[in-house]
Amino acid sequence: MIELVDIEKTYNTRYGVKRVIKPTNLAFYRGASTAVLGLNGAGKSTLLRMIGGVEKPDRGKVVKTVTVSPPLGITNTFNGALTGAENLKFVCRLYDIDIKRAEAFVEDFADLGPYFHEPVRTYSSGMRGRLAFGMSMAVDFQVYLIDEGLSAGDARFRQKSRDAFERRKSRSDIIMTSHNMNTIRDFCTRAVVIDDGNVTPFEDLDAAEEFYMEVVARRR
Amino acid sequence: MSLSSFPYGSGSGTPRGGPGNAGPLSLIERLLGGDGLFRNLKTDFWPKVVRSWRVVEAMMLREALTRYGRRSAGFVWAIINPMMLVIIMMVIFTYLGRQAAAGEYLSVFFITGIIPVIAWRNAAVQGAGAITSNRGLLNYPQIRPFHIVVARTLLELSISGLVVLLFVVGLWAFMDVPLNAWVDEPFTAISALGCLVFLCYGSAVLSSQIGRVFQLWGQVMSRLGRVLFFTSGLWYTFASLPTGPRALMKYNPLAHTIEWLRDGVIPGFESDFYNPWFPLWIGLIFLAIGLLMEWLIAISTFVDE
Structure with missing residues (x-):
């Protein structure tokens, strides 16, 4: 289980403070792979980097009882x-x-x-x-953090990765970001959507996609 | 949790040194207590040291491979390059009719001066790009700037050490410089070397942090290294200088270290001019400023470019 307890993250930019992740409580439990959805620059990578321990949140803490891969793919x-x-x-x-x-x-x-x-x-x-x-x-690892890592591969490689994960499903889960809904449906069963610093978890991929499409439409 | 269907099991992915992880241990891990030598020390201090060493070891191999390439020619060049510098300068000084300012052998005198300068310069120059050129690796939580800087400094120091060793053997075999021309007071010599290592490390830490915020720092550093070639007492000692330049030389920590080293190495040479605390303090201050900068960068929102 990975728990994000009251985490908060801001970045200073030349044009003021950007709140990347507003105060959030979130749990990633064993047995479910999670997709992280959001527009470009919404904070998907930042969330993965905080889970991976590369970056520290401004406030709150990340509690991990599993081994987590570094956020590779970049x-x-x-x-x-x-x-x-x-x-x-x-x-x-x-x-x-x-x-x-x-x-x-x-x-x-x-x-x-x-x-x-x-x-x-x-x-x-x-x-x-x-x-x-x-x-x-x-x-x-028990949890693999994949930041856009799968979008580079072709269909053949995606199939191969899917088979590999299928084989270790009993031990390993994924937390991944991707813009490709097909990739996400291949690997994940739940999702969190990041919009304007708010992190919303969904247990159902369809609901998450619906909400994400709303976000995309709103920002258009 | 079964590992049988896995391509290969490595336990839980935690680095070795954690509990319940058996496997062949390298010599250094044995020495550090990975095999339970200090098992009664019920802390995780040694596992942490072992884990850190494993990262440094991997970094050193990676750095060496990147810098010298896969072919042994690259590594040979890394050793020949400083050796040629030393030999050319020694030939020039011999033709100028220079005598060693201390001791019997010009070569011993010169090498004890130039190698510390080369080692220091390389550590500081390599330190300057240490973090910037490895920032991608900081995505691995177990790799911190500390490991990168330690690996680069150790690599530079081991190359300098190898060069000295080759000179000692070569001069003994071909130039009739006896081995006991290299040792006078072993304890003094070893303390001076320890001080040199510390000074190099402190400078590399500071240099690595400045290099993060100031892109051109590496170039500044190599210019500064050239200045030190002329001011660190390569071909003179404190005593052989007139009072004016000597007062200036007293502000150079490397000059103190070299004089200290020569005191320990060269038979019949005693010096009262160096202050062993000065280079140690400078090393400590450099280290402290470097660590302070690292902390400030960590709590700020600075992003490495």
């Missing part, structure tokens, strides 16, 4: 000069997992072919996304 954690395999080795050392097995897993999962041993700067964005996703899947 692929700037790669060093472009290093190959995919070398970037993976670094993560293996960080989490102390077996390098050989992880390499075999990611090589198969991300399907990079010979590019697995080429510098990451030569990758297409789809390949980077697949590598990032494969790399976080190589470590056994």
Whole structure:
């Protein structure tokens, strides 16, 4: 269970204070994967970063009783000069997992072919996304935070990721952001919608989508 | 919770050092008590140290690979580069007819001066870009600026150490410089080296924080390093200077460290001019300012570019 207790987050900008997340209480319980919906800049990534422990909320706290992946998918954690395999080795050392097995897993999962041993700067964005996703899947987390990570992959890769998650559904959940409703329906059963700093949880994806469409329409 | 259907199990994804996690331990982890050497110390202090070390270790390997490339030529170049600098300057000074200002061997005198300057400069210059060029890695909660700076400083210091070792062996084998020309008072020499390491680390921490808010800091730092080549006493000691420049040199912490090191290293050389507390204090002040900046940046809404 991940609990957000009275968290609040603001950013200072040149044009005043922006309240990204207004005071919020929220729980992510085991056995349900959650989609985070919102317009660009609504605070989806900020929410994921606070859950991942990368950023601290201004007030309140994040209580975690599960292991949570770093909010990957944003692929700037790669060093472009290093190959995919070398970037993976670094993560293996960080989490102390077996390098050989992880390499075999990611090589198969991300399907990079010979590019697995080429510098990451030569990758297409789809390949980077697949590598990032494969790399976080190589470590056994209880909750995976995926920030737009799946939108880069093609249909084949999405199917592959879905199968992989299906297999570890009993242990692992996802909290993901995406603008693609199909991707969300593939992976999630509930959603939270962030609009103007208000975080609203929905147990039903249809209701969440309806509300989100309202938000989109209102902002148009 | 079954792990059987998993591609491979690594426990719960927590780094090793947590409870109930068996596995082969590296030597350093054994030394740090990962194997229960200090098990009666019922705290999680050692697991934390072990975990931090694991991050630093991974960072060092990554940094080395990025900087020197996959081919060994890159690493060889990293060692040859400072060696060539030392050799060229030594040849120049030999032709100028310079004598060592202390001790019997110009090479020993010169290397004890130039290597600390190179080590310090590299630590500070590498520190300047440490956080900016690795900001993506801060997405991993277990990697903090501390680990990046420690890894870069350790990498620089180990390369400098390797260079010194090569010189000691090379000069002994080919130039008949005996090994005991490198040691006079071991305790003094080791304290001076410790002070140098601390000064390098403090400077790297400060440099890394300034480098975060001031993009051109790395370039400023390498210019500053050049100035230190002329003011840190590479080819002179405090005693060999006239009073005017000597008073100025007293404000250079590196000059104090070098004089201290030479006091411990060069047989027959004693110096009363250096103050061991001065470089230690400067190192501590740099470290404190660096940590204060880190804290201020953390509580502000500053975003790394």
